[in-house]
Amino acid sequence: MDSADSPTKTQSSEDENYSLLCQAHEQFNNTEYDRCLELLQQLDTKGESSGPILRHNRAVVNFYKSGCTQHATLLQELEELATDVKAPQGMGETGGGLSLKQGASAATVARYNKAVIYYHRHMYGTALEKLAPLVARLEALEKAMSALVATLQLQLLLATNQLNRAEAFLDYLQYTLNLVDKAPSSNPDEVVPATATTAAATPSTVVAAQGSDAAVARAAGDTSGSLQLLQLLTHVLNRKPVVITEDGTPHYAALRAQQYYIMKDFQMAAKQLMRINNECTQAGTVTPQLSTCIANNMGVIHLRVRHYAIAAKFFQNALNFDKQLASNLRESTLQTMSSAHSCEILYNLGIAMLHLRRPKEAFQCLLVPVKQFHSNPRLWLRMAEACIMEHEANLAEDERQSLAGAASPPSSRTYAPQSAGVPEPTLEFAALCLRSALTLTLHHKASFHMDATQEETPEQTEHAHRSWRQLQDNNFCNPSKPVSLESLENMLAAIYAAHSFVSLRLGDHVTALDMAEHLLRGERLSDAHKLLGHMYAGEALMLMDKAAEARDHLDPTFVSSLDAFDLETRDWQLKSLDAAQNVVRYNLAVAMTLQNDYQQAKTFLATLTHSIVSIKALALRRYIDLKLGAAANAVSAGALS
Template sequence: MAEAEWDKNSNELELDLLTNVQKEFNKKNYEACLKILDQQGSGNQISEFKNHHNKAIVKFYMSNCKDYKNLLEFLVEHVAKFKGSSNEAKYSISTACYNMAVIYYQLRKPYAALEILNTIVNKIEDLDESIGCRIGLLMLSLLLQVNQVKKAVSFLKVLEKQLKICIENFTVEEYSSVDDVNGTDRMFRLMSLLTSIVNQNFVNVPEDGSAEFAVLKAHSYYVGKDFQMAAKQLSKKFTASWCPTINHGENEDTVISNNMGVIHLRVRHYAIAARFFQNAIQFDLKMSENWKNLSLHNMGASKMPEIMYNLGISMLHLQRPKDAFDCFLIPLKIYYKNPRLWLRVAESCIMFYEKNNTEIDKNRIVSSVIGTGIHRKYVLEPSPKIKFSEDGQSSAIPNPNLEFAALCLRNAVSLVESYKHKFITSENLDGMESDRVWNEVNDNNFCSPSIPVNKEAFDNLRAAIYAASSYVSIKLGDFVIALEYAKTLLELENLSDAYTMLGNLYCAESLVMLNRLVEARVHLEPKIVKNSNYFDFETRLWQLNSLEAAQAVIKYNLVVILVLQGEFDVAKAFLTTFTHPVVMNKVKLLKMYIEVATGKF
């Protein structure tokens, strides 16, 4: 929370006044504080600023920490006056800068808070110990909040040196009792353990009976992939009460429900995960139902965007695309630079299209058969019209249709291509880490609120975006664009077997629609999936759970091209070799078409 500034270097009279102010402030007697501050005489510019700053803080607390706008307006106006001033002036406004950063932190504007703290954090050893520790803790919290986890490790080492703190003492089992440490040391202990855990390092989290350490221990189990123990840890009845929301801006039920949902999501219990996320949303809404009367430290307590992101993922797995789409729109307002989130929105649109426009009884293409033998005739059903958008609405308006999916995927492509040049591999980091100061350490945190991505995950993300882009372009009839996306997909590094197959299929389909049949045949050679790992194809929508199924799909599409080229005899001979059930319905229809086209029954 915002801090007042008690100057210990003042003269004896001013020091007595400030001592009395601090006593009254600690007693929450704010009116008395203002009266004493009014007695303080005028001095130089810095002294007057401190006096006005303290009055602003007292008035802020008088409003029950709700009138943050006036405080922030005062801080922005007066701190700007000291930019470029002497070092003495800069150090004197460190508390004011800290207060500004706290306000932005609680308003969920972490990058604005980081920008402010970066101007003072490297000089915290010259500040008062209390404010120096608070600045360090806030900086560490902000780095973790924006998923700059490697930078947080480097900064923790800086704090250890500048504040003369032994971080190792915070991770040993003997240093376990809450009563043995003060509040600041306990926070450093929590943050140091959390920093190690999010960096995938094993640490022994002690049991001290508090909910904070219990949740932290569950987090360590989760990182270690011991999901059963993580769920068991969260299910405990804590001996110490959780810090109430009204005082500390944290809600036990919301945190635990969300974490339990994440655990079940990780082990593919999607329905159970969705139920936990829905419970977390209810707890979060109940906490913030009277938003206008919330104090500053409750403003940032809501975890709604992150929970809705998690619920959207669950809904996608549960084949509920419209619900997933509605969920993703909420975090999209905050995490609009996350290419993975744009992809998830597009996937919701694609699934909604598939469920509402392609659920057609394929067997009814032939409505009836008249006659037998060589006199047999087929009566075909008229082709159904595909509806791409609803009610003639613009594709710019968020709706789960393919037009909006195309917009989302364009954003995703632009983002991953820009991040591609910023991506730092682990090999590069190993060679540069020792030569860099803490604020030059790079994290591949392109997908907040998700954890930083490694090279393999980033390559898979790019492949998924280009594959989805090609598919949507084909469905919208943009075959030239679809071909470009598919070719780009095939040129990516470390492309998995599944995406190699998709890239070739989309290239072939686009070329067929562009009447470039000879080029399309190149992408449908059976050898394309000769050495594929069938585990890559395990998706319920594809129904491709084996290498044989994948090869059957490739061969079937090759036969389609043979038919289009008029090679009916070769195509018919090929069709007799098909045995896999994944294509048998289509094979029967294609045989009927060949019989109708050739007149040979």
């Protein structure tokens, strides 16, 4: 007896069982769940041979009867069913119970439903793992069931930013399985405008294993439109030229906005989103999910054009809408749970707050997504930047209060290494964040896939089947898009620079020098990072009583070779080559002073004219005058100032 098979019509009793199962299916579609359970109970009482199918369907019906909220109970029952009935290992229809007349086997549909539950719970890695055995034998599945599995697999690939694999998988579906048609390509002579939004693809739903001919086919019919939408979304995210024809629904309109954004037509992207909002408001179809999506994507657009305050406002609005969805996730439906995106929104808000120089708020925002995206090195770097910004703001405030006489001159700030593990915006925690960011980045760099952008030929061959599995995406910065090699090198340089700076502040001069030297050995190093590397290395060497070696890093001649544009476009104090030259000369004067080369140091100090070093240069000049025994000159200079 094959416990995974549905009833057949070979005998009179089996005809009756088949009829009861069809009635149960009809009652289920009519949301008459109590009646459906009664019919399933009759089948169970009659000793129907397909026990696993009845157990599975009862679990699904009870799940829908609860309002789709008892997903934990359903998941537990599906796991128990999987232990009792092994999934079919064969590739043919008989072993897998995969013909349309039989319906999908209980084990097959149960595995699919488990993947659906994990998908809605944002556990995408687990969902991919659960779905993998079905994807591996996708060609052996009945076409309706394979459409369900393919749709969910494509959703998971896009949700995890595996864009290249999604594109290759789509080719496999199109040319090998014929599940999707070719997407309409835009005219090469036509300029395609562009926008940014997440197209809300139809979420996958839990399905029941049925015995009627319309069993899985009806569920698969619901996914046909979703698969077409996912096909277009995949092409848009991979920057493929496609024509998006709107059908009056927000899904295709939002996809058009996504296309505008990717093509950097931000004005049209914003107009498209506002049009969606206005049309849905007039039609009375606005939902918290739609409002959250629109507000977040409007924030992304304004963040992209550096309207940081406006972006922060949109992100805050998106969080307010999202709270309506996430107020009680334990009692929420699966689809409501999948619509909650507070982690991603808080990530965006944290970035906006960093640009607005509000480090405390940025740190608190980033604390939430780091729990979910803890393997994202860029997120750890952003948290460290918030810590550094908060520390520097506190130092500046102490200095202002000291100059105003509101407080006594601050003594050297003490640090508490034992508090490094406490998630507070301190330099100690910044050092911990930077160690995590560096470890993750070096690991990802070692396994970086240079062929991530390789395109697959659209030929209908067995090689196309294998190629999508072999492709890899550099998607280690989720929820951000895959990282290019240039972005990886820039991120690594930023980590080294920040790590060196924090180590200098904490008095760890050896680590500061080591990080600065690694920075200077970096590939594709920008002129700004080159300047910082020499500055931090020189300062670390001076603090280690190696002033002679420090002077090698503080040669003013290398500054003149730097690109002024690279300095001017950075969000920092050194906005010109003149400012950079003055800072380097000041530090060189300090190194000369430490070597007792006072006359040469005074010569360099006399050339400093920029306000960024004027106060420090005056203090150093007084110190040198005192060392030279010219106390009178020092007092006179003090009176003049």
